[in-house]
Every structure is written in C-alpha cells, then in structure tokens.
Amino acid sequence: MRLTEDQYELIEAYLKNELSATDRSTFEADIQADAQLRTEIERQRNLRLGLRAIGITHALDQARIQYKTSLLAAKSSPKRSTIFQSFPAWTYWAAAASIAVVVGFGYLVYQGNASWQADLAYYETFRSDANADLLKGFPAENVSSETKVTFLDAFKNYKAGNYDAVIERLKNLPLDKQTVHYKDFLLGLSYLSNDQPVEAVPLLTKAQQTPSPELRQKAVWFLALAYVKMNEKEQAIPILKQISADKMNPFQSLAQKVLRKIQ
Amino acid sequence: MATRPLPGYATDLDFYDALSRRDERAYHNLYATVFPSFQRWVLSNNGSEMDAEDAFQKGLMNFLLNIEIGKYQLQSGARITTVAFEYCKRVWLTELKSARFRYRGNMPDHLDLADTVDVEKDLERMDVVYAVQQSMHQLKEVCRNLLEWFYVDELPLREIAERLDMKEESVKSKRYQCAEKLKAYYRQTTNQKRI
Numbered sequence: 415m416r417l418t419e420d421q422y423e424l425i426e427a428y429l430k431n432e433l434s435a436t437d438r439s440t441f442e443a444d445i446q447a448d449a450q451l452r453t454e455i456e457r458q459r460n461l462r463l464g465l466r467a468i469g470i471t472h473a474l475d476q477a478r479i480q481y482k483t484s485l486l487a488a489k490s491s492p493k494r495s496t497i498f499q500s501f502p503a504w505t506y507w508a509a510a511a512s513i514a515v516v517v518g519f520g521y522l523v524y525q526g527n528a529s530w531q532a533d534l535a536y537y538e539t540f541r542s543d544a545n546a547d548l549l550k551g552f553p554a555e556n557v558s559s560e561t562k563v564t565f566l567d568a569f570k571n572y573k574a575g576n577y578d579a580v581i582e583r584l585k586n587l588p589l590d591k592q593t594v595h596y597k598d599f600l601l602g603l604s605y606l607s608n609d610q611p612v613e614a615v616p617l618l619t620k621a622q623q624t625p626s627p628e629l630r631q632k633a634v635w636f637l638a639l640a641y642v643k644m645n646e647k648e649q650a651i652p653i654l655k656q657i658s659a660d661k662m663n664p665f666q667s668l669a670q671k672v673l674r675k676i677q
Numbered sequence: 678m679a680t681r682p683l684p685g686y687a688t689d690l691d692f693y694d695a696l697s698r699r700d701e702r703a704y705h706n707l708y709a710t711v712f713p714s715f716q717r718w719v720l721s722n723n724g725s726e727m728d729a730e731d732a733f734q735k736g737l738m739n740f741l742l743n744i745e746i747g748k749y750q751l752q753s754g755a756r757i758t759t760v761a762f763e764y765c766k767r768v769w770l771t772e773l774k775s776a777r778f779r780y781r782g783n784m785p786d787h788l789d790l791a792d793t794v795d796v797e798k799d800l801e802r803m804d805v806v807y808a809v810q811q812s813m814h815q816l817k818e819v820c821r822n823l824l825e826w827f828y829v830d831e832l833p834l835r836e837i838a839e840r841l842d843m844k845e846e847s848v849k850s851k852r853y854q855c856a857e858k859l860k861a862y863y864r865q866t867t868n869q870k871r872i
Binding site for chain 1 (some may be wrong): 699701702705707708709712727730731734736738741742745746779802803805806808809810812813818824825829830831850853856857859860863864
C-alpha cells in the first residue's frame with residue numbers, strides 16, 4: 415500500500431502522539447477496521463525505531479572514541495613525565511647540558527603533540543565501515559557464486575573484527591577483473607582497521623581506479639585517514655581539502671573535522 | 678528517587694534525563710564508568726576483550742533505546758550505572774547461551790540464565806533496526822541525508838531547507854517521498870530476511 419502525503423503525515427502525527435483526542439479516536443477506529451493500515455503503521459513505527467537507533471549508534475560511537483582517546487592520552491602522558499624526570503637539574507654540568515636537552519625535549523613534545531593530534535583526528539573520524547555500507551560498490555551481480563561466498567565470508571569476518579582473517583583470505587585471492595578494485599579496497603580497509611596503515615596505502619590507492627563512484631569516494635577517504643594515521647600530513651591534507659570542498663561527498667564534514675584537528 | 682551524587686550529575690535522575698536527551702557528556706560518562714568493570718566481568722566469564730566490547734555496545738544500545746521510547750523508566754533508588762551494567766551482562770549471558778558459544782564449554786554454574794528472556798526480545802528488535810539501517814544505505818545520498826537530518830539529528834525542516842537550498846514546503850514533500858522509498862526498501866529487506 416502506497417500512502418498519500420496526507421496519510422503519511424497523519425500516521426506521523428499519530429505515532430508522535432500529536433493528534434487531538436477526537437482525531438485520535440477517529441483514527442483508531444480506522445485502524446481497527448483496516449488491516450492494511452495497521453501494517454503501514456507498524457512499518458512506519460519500525461522505521462522510526464530504526465532511525466532512532468541510528469542516532470543512538472552515532473552517539474555511542476562518539477562515546478567509545480572519546481573513551482579510547484582518553485585511554486590513549488593517559489597512556490602517552492606518563493612517558494613524557496618519565497623523560498622529564500630523567501634529567502637531573504642539580505649538577506652544574508647537567509644544568510648546562512640540559513639547555514641542549516630542553517631544546518631536544520621541546521622537539522620531542524612538539525612531535526608527540528603533532529602525532530597525538532593526528533591520532534586523535536584519526537580515532538574521532540575513523541568508522542570501520544562495519545555496517546551495510548561495506549557492501550556498497552561490491553559488484554554482486556557480475557561475480558561467480560564461489561567469489562561471492564569468499565567475499566561474504568570476508569564481510570562476516572570484517573564485521574566481527576577479525577581483520578587478520580580477512581587479510582589472510584583476500585591477499586592470495588586470484589586476480590579477477592570484476593572484483594579487483596573491491597578486493598583492494600576491503601583489503602586496504604582491513605589493514606587500516608588492523609592498525610597497519612603502511613600496508614593499507616598502496617591498496618587504497620589502487621582501489622581508486624574503480625568505476626564505482628561510491629567505492630572511489632570511500633577509497634579516497636580511507637586513504638586520507640591512512641596518511642593521517644601515519645602522520646604524513648603533506649599527503650593527507652590535499653586529499654582532505656578535496657573531500658572537504660565537495661558538497662556531495664558523504665565524508666565532507668568528517669574531512670573538515672580532521673583538517674581542523676591536524677592543520 | 679536516587680539522590681546520590683554522580684561524577685558530573687547531581688542525581689541519577691539528572692543523569693537519566695541527560696541520557697534521554699542523548700547528551701554527549703552523559704554518554705561519555707556512562708561509557709567511561711561502566712565499561713572497565715564490565716570488561717573485567719566478561720573476561721572472567723569466558724569472554725575476550727572483543728566479546729566485552731560487542732556485548733557492551735549491544736547492551737547499551739538496548740538500554741538507551743528503551744530509555745528513549747519510554748520502555749525503561751528510572752525507578753526509585755535505582756542507579757543508572759548498575760542498570761546499564763545489568764543490561765550488558767544479560768546480553769553476554771544470552772551470547773553464552775547461544776549456539777555460537779556452546780562449543781567453548783565451561784558455562785559458569787553460578788550464572789543465572791532465567792532472566793535473559795526480556796533481553797532476547799530486545800535483541801530480536803535489533804533485527805528490525807539492522808533492516809532499517811541496511812535500507813537507509815540503499816537510498817540515494819540526498820534522501821539519506823534528508824532523513825538523517827530530520828529523524829536522527831532532529832533538525833527543523835527550516836534548517837534542512839537552508840542546507841538543501843529548497844523551500845520548506847518542498848522539503849516536507851521530499852521527506853515524504855524519501856520515507857516512502859525507505860519503506861519500500863525496508864519491505865524488501867524484511868521479506869528477504871523473513872523478519
């Protein structure tokens with residue numbers, strides 16, 4: 415049953431409890447009498463529930479990232495204080511030497527901060543693409559059932575966080591024209607998720623040759639993140655600027671966020 | 678109602694209200710307070726770190742969804758962090774019960790499995806949620822953005838109209854068209870999966 419715009423708005427108002435008492439009881443009488451209407455309402459209720467859950471998932475992802483980032487920050491700070499404490503300030507010669515050391519330490523802190531900012535930007539914006547998004551760009555209609563099974567197995571492992579298993583499964587997969595770009599993408603993404611950005615970069619670079627615009631956008635975005643993870647800003651920034659300038663790119667706001675963090 | 682102070686919140690009721698508004702600080706607070714102890718609990722009950730994270734996400738999702746739809750309402754004397762822990766714990770008990778984990782053996786004798794039924798129902802609800810998420814990904818970018826802005830980010834139509842450079846009335850019609858497309862994809866997905 416396809417609803418008219420008025421019917422759709424009426425169901426929305428009913429589900430949001432925005433109808434007047436009279437309208438509500440009239441509508442409930444209609445619902446009692448019409449099984450199709452009941453089905454439509456149930457479906458619209460489920461859609462609202464699912465959309466609500468998407469919002470909660472986003473907020474939970476942010477909380478998880480914040481938590482992991484705070485752990486990362488907590489782990490990195492004791493190291494810095496250890497370096498600092500290891501310089502005794504009470505001997506004359508050490509005081510003299512400490513001038514050179516302070517310059518060196520300042521550089522270390524600067525480098526540490528720069529890399530920490532990059533890590534922060536990376537963790538705040540890296541979503542491991544573990545949802546249905548993963549399937550976007552996969553040429554499902556043009557591949558053999560055997561290849562499909564291989565990839566389905568890889569998706570399953572990826573979603574479960576078994577990145578090693580995905581890498582093992584895909585890296586020796588024979589070359590296949592239909593799936594080569596997708597394979598490069600998924601393999602690159604798995605390396606990146608496994609904290610191996612160096613291995614991810616060449617694969618995500620190759621994946622950009624795909625004819626699928628959606629897959630290309632994802633490959634470019636994750637390539638930029640791999641460079642961010644490696645703290646190679648001169649490689650990451652031009653790509654991020656390009657994404658940031660593209661209004662239609664789904665990663666536009668994330669790219670802008672990373673740029674703000676690392677520039 | 679509970680009046681014990683919480684880090685950042687004067688009472689559990691304040692904490693509950695903040696969670697129901699999807700307040701970022703409340704989410705972070707909940708995650709940081711409950712996760713470490715839950716992880717230790719899973720590790721000592723046949724689970725790995727990854728199991729802990731997975732069960733924790735599912736448990737919190739169910740808990741927070743129940744708060745938002747009014748299925749869970751804060752009871753007098755209840756502590757939010759304890760309730761959240763309980764939700765996550767029950768998810769892990771359900772996982773332990775499931776076939777996936779039977780082969781591991783060593784089911785802890787002291788775990789009470791009788792009260793996981795509600796959680797199983799909540800977890801079944803997640804099939805609907807995943808089907809909606811999958812259907813959203815089938816929509817074109819403009820529809821997905823519009824529906825997310827309206828239903829997920831709860832932006833007013835006026836602001837969405839500005840973002841899309843459209844009239845507010847046109848955005849309203851577009852929202853209806855996009856929602857109908859989403860519904861069609863959702864119908865296909867649920868038929869395929871027999872949800």
